[in-house]
Amino acid sequence: MMRYFLRRLGHAFLLIFGVSILAFLFTTLAPGNYFDEMRLNPQIAPETVAALRAQYQLDRPLVVRYASWVNSLIHGEMGFSFAYNSPVAPLLLVRARNTLLLTVTATVLAWGIALPAGVWSAERVGRLPDRLISWGTAALLVIPDLALALGLLVLAVRTGWFPTGGMASVDFEDFSLLHKLRDLALHLALPILALVLSALPLLVRHVRAAVAEVLGAPFMLAAQGHGIPRRTLLYRYALPAAANPLISLFGFSIGALLSGSLLIEVVMSWPGLGPFLLEAILSRDLYVVIGGVLFSTVFLVTGNFLADMLLYWADPRIRTKSGAR
Amino acid sequence: MQTLIKVENLVKRYARRNPAGGQEELLALDGVSFEVLAGSTLAVVGESGSGKSTLALCLACLEEATSGSIWLEGKDICKVAEKERREMRPQIQMIFQDPANSLNPRWRTLEIVTEPLVLRGGISRDEMKKQVYALLGRVGLPAETAKRLPCELSGGQRQRLAIARVLALEPKVLILDEALSALDCSVQAQIANLLMELQGALGMTYVFITHDLGMAAHLADEIVVMNGGRIVERGRAEEVLREPREEITRRLVAAVPRLTRSPLAPIGR
Amino acid sequence: MASVLEVQELHVSYRDGEGEERAALAGVSFDLAPGEILGVLGESGSGKSTLATALVRLLAVNGQITRGAVLFEGKNLLRAAPEELREIRGGRISLIFQEPSLALHPTMRAGEQVYQVLAAHGTSGKSALREKTRQIFAMVFPEEAERIARSYPHELSGGQRQRVLIAQAVACGPSVILADEPTASLDPTTQMEILGVFRTLREKLGVAMIFITHNPALLAGFADRVLVLYGGRVVELGPAKVLGEPRHPYTKALFQCVPAGFGGNGNARKARLPAIAGESSVSALPLKGCAYEPRCAERMDVCREREPELLSVNEGHSVSCFKYEK
Numbered sequence: 001m002m003r004y005f006l007r008r009l010g011h012a013f014l015l016i017f018g019v020s021i022l023a024f025l026f027t028t029l030a031p032g033n034y035f036d037e038m039r040l041n042p043q044i045a046p047e048t049v050a051a052l053r054a055q056y057q058l059d060r061p062l063v064v065r066y067a068s069w070v071n072s073l074i075h076g077e078m079g080f081s082f083a084y085n086s087p088v089a090p091l092l093l094v095r096a097r098n099t100l101l102l103t104v105t106a107t108v109l110a111w112g113i114a115l116p117a118g119v120w121s122a123e124r125v126g127r128l129p130d131r132l133i134s135w136g137t138a139a140l141l142v143i144p145d146l147a148l149a150l151g152l153l154v155l156a157v158r159t160g161w162f163p164t165g166g167m168a169s170v171d172f173e174d175f176s177l178l179h180k181l182r183d184l185a186l187h188l189a190l191p192i193l194a195l196v197l198s199a200l201p202l203l204v205r206h207v208r209a210a211v212a213e214v215l216g217a218p219f220m221l222a223a224q225g226h227g228i229p230r231r232t233l234l235y236r237y238a239l240p241a242a243a244n245p246l247i248s249l250f251g252f253s254i255g256a257l258l259s260g261s262l263l264i265e266v267v268m269s270w271p272g273l274g275p276f277l278l279e280a281i282l283s284r285d286l287y288v289v290i291g292g293v294l295f296s297t298v299f300l301v302t303g304n305f306l307a308d309m310l311l312y313w314a315d316p317r318i319r320t321k322s323g324a325r
Numbered sequence: 326m327q328t329l330i331k332v333e334n335l336v337k338r339y340a341r342r343n344p345a346g347g348q349e350e351l352l353a354l355d356g357v358s359f360e361v362l363a364g365s366t367l368a369v370v371g372e373s374g375s376g377k378s379t380l381a382l383c384l385a386c387l388e389e390a391t392s393g394s395i396w397l398e399g400k401d402i403c404k405v406a407e408k409e410r411r412e413m414r415p416q417i418q419m420i421f422q423d424p425a426n427s428l429n430p431r432w433r434t435l436e437i438v439t440e441p442l443v444l445r446g447g448i449s450r451d452e453m454k455k456q457v458y459a460l461l462g463r464v465g466l467p468a469e470t471a472k473r474l475p476c477e478l479s480g481g482q483r484q485r486l487a488i489a490r491v492l493a494l495e496p497k498v499l500i501l502d503e504a505l506s507a508l509d510c511s512v513q514a515q516i517a518n519l520l521m522e523l524q525g526a527l528g529m530t531y532v533f534i535t536h537d538l539g540m541a542a543h544l545a546d547e548i549v550v551m552n553g554g555r556i557v558e559r560g561r562a563e564e565v566l567r568e569p570r571e572e573i574t575r576r577l578v579a580a581v582p583r584l585t586r587s588p589l590a591p592i593g594r
Numbered sequence: 595m596a597s598v599l600e601v602q603e604l605h606v607s608y609r610d611g612e613g614e615e616r617a618a619l620a621g622v623s624f625d626l627a628p629g630e631i632l633g634v635l636g637e638s639g640s641g642k643s644t645l646a647t648a649l650v651r652l653l654a655v656n657g658q659i660t661r662g663a664v665l666f667e668g669k670n671l672l673r674a675a676p677e678e679l680r681e682i683r684g685g686r687i688s689l690i691f692q693e694p695s696l697a698l699h700p701t702m703r704a705g706e707q708v709y710q711v712l713a714a715h716g717t718s719g720k721s722a723l724r725e726k727t728r729q730i731f732a733m734v735f736p737e738e739a740e741r742i743a744r745s746y747p748h749e750l751s752g753g754q755r756q757r758v759l760i761a762q763a764v765a766c767g768p769s770v771i772l773a774d775e776p777t778a779s780l781d782p783t784t785q786m787e788i789l790g791v792f793r794t795l796r797e798k799l800g801v802a803m804i805f806i807t808h809n810p811a812l813l814a815g816f817a818d819r820v821l822v823l824y825g826g827r828v829v830e831l832g833p834a835k836v837l838g839e840p841r842h843p844y845t846k847a848l849f850q851c852v853p854a855g856f857g858g859n860g861n862a863r864k865a866r867l868p869a870i871a872g873e874s875s876v877s878a879l880p881l882k883g884c885a886y887e888p889r890c891a892e893r894m895d896v897c898r899e900r901e902p903e904l905l906s907v908n909e910g911h912s913v914s915c916f917k918y919e920k
């Protein structure tokens with residue numbers, strides 16, 4: 001167990017390291033930087049721009065810049081934001097927390113719905129309820145995420161049931177704790193709904209397919225022959241046996257929900273990494289972009305690491321994989 | 326009769342990962358030696374895990390032995406160059422327990438039997454077709470099965486088809502790995518008869534891997550008994566079965582279900 | 595003695611890909627006395643596996659019982675409510691399927707798999723069920739019961755897996771066990787060992803058993819009575835000594851297919867085996883007359899005209915063949 005755990009952990013760190021280098025390379029090699037626009041401004045002397053560039057080490061070789069960035073990462077700063085004139089880490093942390101809130105809630109909800117819906121559908125393969133679910137998921141699949149989010153926004157504006165953006169009401173600070181939670185939930189509702197609806201069809205379809213395949217297995221017939229009750233049969237027998245592909249999908253779904261949420265955040269003005277990153281990219285705020293990419297990577301890698309651990313826990317055969325016949 | 330196959334000190338080791346993550350060695354064949362006369366049948370019997378299936382795979386060049394030699398007509402198939410081995414390969418063919426796994430499910434009987442002829446090459450399309458139907462007739466498949474898919478055939482017919490396909494390669498040796506075990510009794514007898522008939526007509530040599538001692542006794546000239554990767558007993562079929570010397574052979578003989586006797590005679594353990 | 599299970603005129607058919615009905619069982623009747631071992635002999639296409647699943651109504655979705663009755667302790671299972679049926683399955687009638695490697699849940703420990711069967715039929719608390727599981731393992735595995743209960747199926751040998759299936763089957767103290775080719779995938783020595791376990795169980799627990807197999811030799815010295823199925827019909831039913839003196843042409847021919855080997859009685863080594871020509875599969879069955887007629891060496895004109903009925907040829911021994919019609 002420990003060996004497997006450590007090896008996976010090692011892989012995760014290597015991956016994050018690799019991504020940091022690539023992110024660094026791509027953002028620095030991309031044409032233009034934060035101070036380029038200043039150069040066009042006749043009121044700012046070229047010497048000033050040059051001095052600023054030197055101050056932020058933009059005139060130094062790539063390797064040196066990477067080393068000093070790693071150094072600042074170790075000190076918990078992750079470089080310096082030109083636009084905010086402050087270290088990147090604290091800026092990112094607040095936004096990452098908000099994104100995390102969105103993604104984690106959406107993941108939990110999407111799987112919480114997909115599992116029973118998929119199992120329910122698999123039990124009735126070919127019958128009316130199953131076909132309804134198939135049509136429903138097919139319809140959701142063809143709607144682009146963006147259209148879905150915009151549609152929900154329109155709905156919110158028309159009905160006034162939900163706030164149409166942001167994360168909190170203006171007078172949030174004055175609310176009682178309960179009121180605060182309610183306010184947060186109301187603001188969360190729309191982006192979460194958009195995310196869950198975009199992820200759900202794929203998940204339901206995979207759960208359905210995996211469970212339906214297992215339901216036809218001989219050991220399911222045997223379990224039925226032993227008089228195992230229906231609920232136990234479905235959730236204690238069929239679901240764990242179908243778990244392997246689903247756990248891999250779980251890791252993947254975290255990634256999909258993360259990138260989905262970056263988009264939804266922009267559309268629904270959720271103060272997460274999405275709008276922040278977009279703004280940083282547009283203004284070429286180098287270290288913020290790298291930091292944002294790194295944060296997303298860490299999140300993704302953690303998700304996949306979790307999936308690997310889950311897989312190890314769920315399938316004893318992986319634990320004793322042997323090359324012999 | 327002269328020796329066709331000579332196996333010398335064959336060893337096969339598998340590396341296996343144990344639950345703790347370390348490497349573990351599994352000795353599937355532990356110095357196996359024997360000879361088979363041309364045109365005869367050697368039965369290899371043993372319990373599961375005795376190494377008999379590994380032996381079958383090594384003989385058919387589907388697994389590479391760790392060390393040792395397999396001589397076929399004076400050439401060591403373990404040592405010859407890859408090119409020469411490829412030329413020798415058609416001479417040793419294998420028939421599996423469940424032919425369904427070794428037949429392409431999307432091909433019709435006709436295509437399945439034609440494929441080895443195409444690989445051999447050198448004959449026209451018309452000639453090929455003629456040969457395919459001749460082969461089907463030889464293994465007792467009616468001509469109309471040529472248009473069928475493997476899944477539309479019965480277990481016995483599929484095994485006949487598998488035999489027809491290897492016959493197209495004109496092999497000298499057939500490795501029969503539990504080739505009768507999955508069949509019904511009445512069909513087992515049909516296929517056993519077919520195999521004996523083909524051996525009589527074509528002079529093929531059989532290595533019959535099985536756990537069914539009754540059938541082994543009927544088909545084989547010689548029997549070797551395997552246990553733990555070694556040959557523990559070897560001799561003429563009727564002698565080994567009438568007077569088994571080793572404990573494991575006695576157990577295998579006692580375990581043969583017989584209509585005329587209680588199969589529940591004490592067998593130790 | 596009253597029978598524990600009585601099957602009357604059971605008809606089962608499957609709908610094939612083109613929506614056509616194909617009969618798998620056509621009027622099968624027999625009864626099973628308490629504690630009796632009935633050997634059911636049949637080749638592929640005889641309907642023997644259909645019989646096992648039909649008795650407890652676990653047929654595949656395209657299968658359907660069209661007629662007949664299955665009386666278990668006087669109650670017709672074909673009319674039982676789903677929950678009633680669930681209670682009976684595994685509780686009063688247990689199933690043992692072929693291929694122990696496929697019939698066990700791949701990611702559940704052996705002990706848990708037996709525990710779940712007990713939990714499905716018991717009302718007692720968890721610790722009582724755990725204790726019961728431990729006792730059952732101790733009965734089925736004289737050695738290493740603890741270790742095996744903690745193992746996953748892939749860590750066990752074929753014989754051990756088969757014993758786990760047996761543990762599941764006997765867990766709730768059923769009065770009937772249906773075993774469908776329980777030893778087909780095992781080594782001959784393990785096969786004998788498992789047959790021994792079955793016989794011990796019968797002696798210890800007095801459970802009746804329907805033992806389905808394609809190998810007539812397995813039934814010698816094991817079954818009390820033998821039922822031979824061909825093409826979904828009972829062709830011969832009688833006491834175990836039928837194995838020594840079969841009367842139906844099919845049964846006779848089938849028994850001769852088994853090589854006697856060993857230079858003893860019967861056919862000499864390397865001689866042609868007296869195989870039955872043709873196939874036993876459903877598609878090879880004639881539409882009219884005796885199902886075995888196309889392969890029969892003793893066929894008569896009447897065989898093609900109508901179906902023979904089961905005729906009593908001896909005390910408790912009946913055969914469906916026109917040869918015995920008077």
